Amino acid sequence: MTELYTDKVTQKKRAISLDIARGSMLFLIILAHMPLLLYTSEPGVITKVAGQTPLDQVLNILMELIVDNRARPLFAILFGYGLVMVHRKQWVRNGSEKVKHLIKRRCWYLVWLGAILAGLAGGQDILMTYGITGLIVIHSLKKDTKKIKKYTIISTIPYIILLPILWGGLLVSMQSYGLPVELTGQETYLSTLSDRLFAIIFTPFITHVLFPVIPSVLMGIWMGKLNLLVEPQNYINLLKKLTVICFAISLVGALPLVLINDVWFPSFFIAGVIAGIHILTGFAGGLGYAALFGLLGLSINYHGVIVKAITAMGKRSLTFFVLHEILIVIILSPIAFNLGAVLTVTTSVLLGIVMWAVTLSVAYFMDHRQIEGPLEKYMRNLTYKKIL
Known part of the structure; x- marks a missing residue:
């Protein structure tokens, strides 16, 4: 049976598998977002930059196999799973209409918070996209599996x-694989502010078209309905099958992209089609990760500093996602320390590991001192203020 542990802040029982998944997911997102600001490196394939050393190339391959377009679906699945948990809990307390209103309000506040992050801080948007997705799929929360x-x-x-065709056309229009x-390195915070604010209008739409999340959120709702991550002991065989089959699909779908620009030089349109397939098979990758964490929840005990630190971050995933995005912008972009001008693939990965380790320590300290995640607390107050 998966271990439940007591949250020191709320004194409520939590499933270790969910919080381990959330904390680990944030590490994958750091790795996925770091290359987006290595602006002096030659473009590689899609969001990667070209490797300068053999180690760079190995890391790019690993990223394309297990991180790129796999971390985002995992985030989406956990978001969908969380919607089910909120819906189930509030249905008992408040009934059908109030719970629907509550979830809509929560999603609108996510859109608002994401707009602030992308517009004012310059971080990568996920929150706006997921908030809009929540509004789209809210009707499915009361449906059966x-x-x-x-x-x-x-x-x-x-x-x-459509997705492979869209990506094929996009790469043809750019005449590039990446x-x-x-x-340019000359940007300042104020000089880029208007562009960031203007981009808020289009970013969620572009993301939904080119990096879709709705199917993955629905997968998370399906998992939540079955309680796969909270009661994995009832679904061991299903979780094993999902892990093996989904990871196999994900790896097979990623392999063609790995070959491009190193051993295979297809037309830009074909490369775009391969990129679309990489994104589509990432749905399976995210589901495989979620199933794997469900299985890990059966064997991981809530003991040891590392496990406690990752679960502490998982409980505060919104706070630390925003913190990581702001740190990436401050450290890498020209508006502050500008390390994106000098880092390579390898050094950016090392920096990402250090960033995650340091913020894990902060999460552990907050948990030890029973300090709630400030954004979790703020969002809860905004969401529930008229319900409680």
Whole structure:
């Protein structure tokens, strides 16, 4: 049976698998977002920069296999799972109409917080995208698992058809395998502020088109309905099958992208099609990660500093996601320390590891002192202020 541990702040029982998944997910997101600001390096493939050394190339391969377009679906699945937990808890307390209103309010505040992060801080948007997704899928929270699987399939089919074509056309229009980082090194905070604020309007739409999350959020809702991560002992065989099959799909879908620009030099359109397939098979990668963490919850005990630190970060995932995004901007971008001008793939990965380790220590300290995540507390107050 998965271990439940007591949160020192709220004195409530929590599933270790969920918080381990959330804390680990934040590390994957750091690794995925670091290369986006290495602006003096030559573009590589999609969001990667070209490796300068053999170690750079190895790290790029590993990133393309297990991180890129895999961390985001895991985040989306955990977001969907969390929606189910909120819906289930508040349904008992407040009934159908109030719980729907509460979740809508929570999603709108996520959109608002994401707009502040992207517009004022310059971080990568996920929160706006997920908040809008929550508003779109809210009706599915009261459906059974068969309906949710049907919705997942229906939402995935258009992307299977269109996404590879869209990416193919995008790379043809750019005449490049990679997405350029449009920084010169002369930017200041004020000179880029208007562009960031203007981009808020379009960013969620572009993300939903080119980096879709709705299918993954629905997968998370399906997992939440079954309670796969809180009661994994009831679904061991299913979780094992999901882990093996989904990781196999994810790896097979990632391999063609790994070959591009190193041993294979296809046309830009074909490269874009491969990029679309990489994103689509990332849905399976995120589901595989979620299933794996469900299995890990059966064997991990809430003992030891590392496990406690990761779960502490997982409980405060919103706070630390925003903190990480702000730190990446401050450390790498020209508006502050400008290390994006000198770091390589390898040094950026090392910096990401250090950043995660330091913030893990902060999370552990906060948990030890029973300090709640400030953004979690703020969001809860905004969401529940008229309900409680």
